[in-house]
Amino acid sequence: MADALLTVENLAVEFQRNRDRIYAVNGVSFSIAPGEALGIVGESGSGKSVTLLSVLGLIAENGRITSGSAVFQGRDLLKLRRRELEEIRGRDIGMIFQNPMTSLNPVMRVGDQIMEVMLTHHVASPKEAYRRTIELLEEMGIPEPEVRFRNYPHEFSGGMRQRIMIAIAIACNPQLLIADEPTTALDVTVQMQILSLLRDLRQTKGMAVALITHDFGVAANFCDRLIVMYAGSVVEVASRAEFIRRPMHPYTLALKESIIEVGHRHREVRAIPGMAPVLTSPPNFCAFADRCPFAIDRCRNERPQLRSFGNGHGVACHRAEEVLELVH
Ligand SMILES: Nc1ncnc2c1ncn2[C@@H]1O[C@H](COP(=O)(O)OP(=O)(O)O)[C@@H](O)[C@H]1O
Ligand code: SF4
Ligand SMILES: [Mg+2]
Numbered sequence: 001m002a003d004a005l006l007t008v009e010n011l012a013v014e015f016q017r018n019r020d021r022i023y024a025v026n027g028v029s030f031s032i033a034p035g036e037a038l039g040i041v042g043e044s045g046s047g048k049s050v051t052l053l054s055v056l057g058l059i060a061e062n063g064r065i066t067s068g069s070a071v072f073q074g075r076d077l078l079k080l081r082r083r084e085l086e087e088i089r090g091r092d093i094g095m096i097f098q099n100p101m102t103s104l105n106p107v108m109r110v111g112d113q114i115m116e117v118m119l120t121h122h123v124a125s126p127k128e129a130y131r132r133t134i135e136l137l138e139e140m141g142i143p144e145p146e147v148r149f150r151n152y153p154h155e156f157s158g159g160m161r162q163r164i165m166i167a168i169a170i171a172c173n174p175q176l177l178i179a180d181e182p183t184t185a186l187d188v189t190v191q192m193q194i195l196s197l198l199r200d201l202r203q204t205k206g207m208a209v210a211l212i213t214h215d216f217g218v219a220a221n222f223c224d225r226l227i228v229m230y231a232g233s234v235v236e237v238a239s240r241a242e243f244i245r246r247p248m249h250p251y252t253l254a255l256k257e258s259i260i261e262v263g264h265r266h267r268e269v270r271a272i273p274g275m276a277p278v279l280t281s282p283p284n285f286c287a288f289a290d291r292c293p294f295a296i297d298r299c300r301n302e303r304p305q306l307r308s309f310g311n312g313h314g315v316a317c318h319r320a321e322e323v324l325e326l327v328h
Contacts, residue, residue, distance in 0.1 A: 004031035011068030023279040039219030042229035091121040094169030098181040111149030136167040159190035231287035238313040
């Protein structure tokens with residue numbers, strides 16, 4: 001995509017754990033356009049967080065990026081020095097994570113934490129930063145912002161803490177917000193409130209959002225476009241409309257918990273038992289084969305590449321045509 005905000009190409013990340021090499025991300029490519037909401041969906045362990053943490057230079061010490069590029073506004077983030085990346089993080093790219101309690105400083109007033117990010121990145125004077133912090137708390141739907149400014153994280157509910165995390169993440173007006181399971185720890189009502197807040201922010205500020213979630217419904221609800229990951233690979237990419245109209249990858253079908261009668265054979269694609277594998281050898285095969293009702297010998301011997309099916313819809317499955325025929 002020529003005018004993309006972020007273009008990740010062929011990203012591969014490995015971890016060393018004791019004697020094992022873990023192939024966590026295996027040649028992932030995707031892009032995000034300015035203002036777009038991209039959903040990154042997959043079960044726990046599918047490589048969603050590692051993909052985006054690598055782009056931000058935040059993977060664990062035992063991890064290594066073995067290939068790829070991540071071009072953000074013309075610069076390859078994977079080639080930048082630590083200092084240059086630190087400037088971009090929090091200023092041009094905001095981040096929110098699953099558990100706001102571990103990301104907020106428990107002994108610092110929340111208002112100061114919001115101000116701090118603006119001061120660190122030199123985007124506001126102390127006076128402006130204070131004014132903007134009050135504004136942000138208001139925008140986040142936090143009543144009595146001048147009073148709440150002086151409170152500590154433990155004086156807020158989980159949902160309110162997540163709102164404060166969002167305020168910190170967007171304080172410098174980033175072009176891209178990365179939200180890694182931002183609502184997973186919250187109950188359903190609060191989850192909806194946070195998602196609707198994020199949706200409003202996208203509309204008013206025009207920022208792009210990369211939403212990482214294990215919940216296909218949440219992604220399909222919130223995002224313009226989705227990528228589905230499995231065992232460190234993108235197995236399907238398409239617009240929301242395409243995913244609703246004709247999901248194609250057997251794993252996507254299972255993720256959607258579709259219990260579908262497959263054509264005249266009345267075969268069902270069910271949420272498939274088992275777990276996402278941790279790969280300790282390079283995936284020269286389809287990592288989904290052990291759980292896939294469509295698997296054939298070829299799937300165990302050859303890695304399926306992402307193939308285009310028009311409308312920006314890509315699927316990495318040897319049998320995508322047949323699955324499409326059977327299911328739709
Ligand atoms: N520091 C680490 N050491 C070893 N393996 C890791 C480390 N961090 C992540 N992994 C492995 O990488 C894979 C992808 O993890 P992750 O991106 O966190 O998954 P997700 O965010 O999709 O739940 C998992 O198999 C996980 O065990
Ligand atoms: S490549 Fe084979 S095992 Fe993998 S999803 Fe497609 S049919 Fe199933
Ligand atoms: Mg994760």
